[in-house]
Structure formats: structure tokens, C-alpha cells
Amino acid sequence: MQKLTVLGSGVLGSQIAFQSAYRGKDVVVYDINDEVLAQLPNRWDYLKPLYLRDVQDATGEKLDAAVGRIRATSDLADAVSDADIVIEAVPEVLEIKQETWAKVGELAPERTIFATNSSTLLPSDIAPSTGRPNRFLSLHFANEIWRLNVGEVMGHAGTDPEAYEAVATFAEEIGMVPIRVQKEQPGYVLNSLLVPFLSAAAVLFVRGVADVETIDLTWRKSTGAPMGPFQIYDMIGMETPYHLARNNPDPEMRQFAEIVKRDYIDQGRLGTGVGKGFYDYS
Numbered sequence: 001m002q003k004l005t006v007l008g009s010g011v012l013g014s015q016i017a018f019q020s021a022y023r024g025k026d027v028v029v030y031d032i033n034d035e036v037l038a039q040l041p042n043r044w045d046y047l048k049p050l051y052l053r054d055v056q057d058a059t060g061e062k063l064d065a066a067v068g069r070i071r072a073t074s075d076l077a078d079a080v081s082d083a084d085i086v087i088e089a090v091p092e093v094l095e096i097k098q099e100t101w102a103k104v105g106e107l108a109p110e111r112t113i114f115a116t117n118s119s120t121l122l123p124s125d126i127a128p129s130t131g132r133p134n135r136f137l138s139l140h141f142a143n144e145i146w147r148l149n150v151g152e153v154m155g156h157a158g159t160d161p162e163a164y165e166a167v168a169t170f171a172e173e174i175g176m177v178p179i180r181v182q183k184e185q186p187g188y189v190l191n192s193l194l195v196p197f198l199s200a201a202a203v204l205f206v207r208g209v210a211d212v213e214t215i216d217l218t219w220r221k222s223t224g225a226p227m228g229p230f231q232i233y234d235m236i237g238m239e240t241p242y243h244l245a246r247n248n249p250d251p252e253m254r255q256f257a258e259i260v261k262r263d264y265i266d267q268g269r270l271g272t273g274v275g276k277g278f279y280d281y282s
């Protein structure tokens with residue numbers, strides 16, 4: 001599969017497009033917002049130094065060539081007309097995803113395989129709206145895909161095994177380690193492990209059992225892991241954990257959300273992205 005179309009060019013869509021182009025794919029990026037598309041050159045300029053820092057074989061020349069393989073459009077019919085694979089990274093709202101896929105299902109060639117990057121929705125929630133559910137599945141990336149290069153491949157009960165394997169192979173071709181998820185699971189493998197782990201750390205903190213540094217130190221020293229849970233919170237950024245915690249039925253998690261808002265978000269301590277969160281990275 002050489003020709004990729006990415007739907008949505010926000011945080012993850014732009015990374016998927018750039019990474020795929022870097023690994024030699026021909027990429028079309030679609031977004032409904034022309035302003036977002038106009039900003040894409042800035043996005044590539046932001047990513048290039050990160051590749052030079054983190055990706056062993058990156059050179060200025062290769063990065064420029066990657067940019068040359070990307071075309072942007074806000075015309076959906078044009079975007080998908082010759083796609084081998086479409087990867088969708090539009091907002092995490094079921095109705096937006098269903099509407100988008102319904103249109104793509106009518107416009108894309110018969111051979112095209114469809115994948116969603118959704119973090120929390122199941123492929124079976126979206127598959128019927130595509131008009132070709134057997135060619136639809138999830139390919140879930142982690143933020144900073146050039147560095148944290150996993151691609152969780154997860155079908156639904158009706159996904160054609162051939163489409164599943166084609167997507168796993170594609171993930172490998174663009175430099176991901178494919179994680180074959182054998183059955184539908186909310187949160188895939190990664191978040192099924194990570195969310196309870198981070199929540200347990202939050203509860204220890206809220207109860208005053210140990211401070212942030214001690215909780216992280218315990219985890220690092222006893223398991224050999226490079227990061228403790230609060231370092232991971234900093235890496236993710238405070239906003240997503242805050243929204244998850246404030247809607248949690250557990251009152252201790254809601255208390256954690258209040259602390260995160262008051263002592264971190266409102267103080268501009270948003271995580272490693274801004275140089276400070278639970279820790280100071282200056």
C-alpha cells in the first residue's frame with residue numbers, strides 16, 4: 001500500500017502523515033479546516049528538528065523529501081480518490097467519525113482499506129457507517145509516533161483477516177512495531193494497562209500515602225522502568241488526565257482532578273511540553 005490519505009491533520013494526523021511520508025509513502029492530508037491545512041508547513045518545520053534529534057537515520061535531505069511527498073487538500077473526493085489506505089484522525093466524537101466515514105465509503109475506490117486512530121471508540125461502533133465494514137479496523141498510534149513507535153492493530157468481529165494483515169504490514173512499513181490486538185478491547189493493550197496504573201498513583205497521592213517523587217522512585221527502583229507514573233503524566237500533558245479524572249465516578253479521582261486543575265493547569269504547569277508539570281524540567 002503506497003498511497004495513504006490521512007483524514008484530520010491535527011496533533012496525530014499530522015504526525016501520521018509526516019512519519020508515513022518519511023518512510024516513503026505518498027501522502028494526501030485532508031482536513032475540513034483550511035486554516036489548519038495552511039499551517040502544515042509550520043507543523044513540518046516543528047517536526048523536522050525532533051526527527052533529527054530522535055530518529056537515527058534522519059537527515060535534512062530525507063526530511064525535505066518527506067515534505068515533498070505530502071499533498072494537502074480540503075476536498076474529500078479528491079483526497080480519497082486514489083487511496084490504498086485511509087487513516088482517520090478526526091476529533092474523538094462518534095458522530096463526526098461516522099459522518100466522515102459515511103462520505104469516504106461512498107467516495108473511495110473499492111480496493112481502499114479504512115483505519116481509524118480512535119483512542120476510545122471501538123471499531124464496531126464506526127464500521128457500519130463505512131458501507132464496507134469488512135475492510136474497516138483500528139490502527140492506533142501513540143503521540144510522538146516517530147519515537148514511541150507502536151501501532152495497535154485491532155479489528156472488529158467482521159474485519160476481513162486480509163485487511164487486518166495489510167494494515168499490520170503497512171504499520172511496519174512506516175516504522176511502527178505492530179501490536180496485534182486479537183479481539184476488541186476498549187483502550188487496546190496500552191491504555192488497558194496504563195490507565196489503571198496512573199489512576200492507582202493518583203489515589204496514593206490524593207490519600208497522602210506518599211509524595212510524587214517517592215511514588216515515582218518506588219516504581220523506577222523496583223521495576224527498572226525508566227519513568228514513574230507522575231513523569232508519565234507530565235509526558236502526556238495535564239489536560240487529558242484532568243478531563244478523564246473529573247468525569248470519573250470515583251470521588252478520589254475527582255479530587256485528583258481538582259488538584260491537577262488548581263495546582264498545575266491553572267499555574268501553567270501543563271507538562272513536559274512547556275517544561276514543567278509535576279516536575280520542573282528547566
Ligand code: NAD
Binds near residue numbers: 010012092096100142
Ligand atoms: P486534534 O484536535 O489535534 O485534530 C483533529 C483535526 O481534525 C483538526 O485539525 C480538525 O480541524 C479536524 N477535523 C475536525 N472535523 C473534521 C472532519 N469532519 N473531517 C476532517 N477533519 C476534521 O485531535 P488529535 O489529538 O489529533 O486526535 C485525533 C484522533 O486521534 C482522535 O480520534 C484521538 O482519539 C486519536 N489519538 C490522539 C492521540 C493524542 O495523543 N492526541 C493519541 C492517539 C490517538
